Amino acid sequence: MPTPRETILTALHARLSTLPATVLRGEVLPERVPADGLLILRDGDPDDPEVTLSPLAYHYQHRTEIEAVVQGADRDAAFDALCASVGTALAADRTLGGLCDWIEAEAPRPVDLPVEGAASLKAAVIPVVLHYSTADPLS
Template sequence: MSKKLEILKKLKLLTAVAIPLAEVVGLDGEEAAPARVPANGRIIIRTGDPGEPEIDLSPLAYNWSHRIPIEFVAVETATLTSEEALDNMLVRFGAAIAADRHLGGLCDWLGIAAPGSEDIYTDGAEPPRGAELVLTANYVTDSELS
């Protein structure tokens, strides 16, 4: 398995553990925006774009800065507004990333760009709130394809 896919799968697992009640999708053909948002929210991890690597020649190494978009969607609950529920998801995700910036040694560093939030229009009474952030995974491989 390529390092790119290993990182994406580990990121999906880390997200599911950090926010256990939310539906976490991605990497399996379910990356489309939802028509209905589950009661505990949804997180979509996109495959993103590894871009063009910087190349070291001796020894040969490909240095990637892989931009991974992650979408968060939250709905109002009995005790939280949709904005508060979204904020809780983002805080938990941020804490999980801060606790393991190297994804167990898979990458050199994970950086997060600050998200913005907006209403998402789907089927249902109250519009859920959504946010998209871009996580950048910096890692090195010994091949363009690994």
């Protein structure tokens, strides 16, 4: 049976997979970026939890990252649309069906990356904070 952490990350990946972009989890950047853009979900860092007693609970603010990448002639508009679609997908259900307490994204910091012999890439990391609690740090 998967842990709550894995269940939440799987649900986040499924939520992002509803977008028109190609969505990967934990993969390396492929050689070609699909025309609709690319999103790569990184599992991130759960960091140190706050702990409450009676009943024992570990409260996480787990920082994940979504790498957003576009390529092509109109990459500024495509990048903006891709980031906006991520925001809309997260805002549609801030609890991922009750799996976590809250999801919030932070603003991306885009960069242009030159590619030798091809159109440059526009990319950014979109930090996403998952707020959830577990009964055990390993479950």
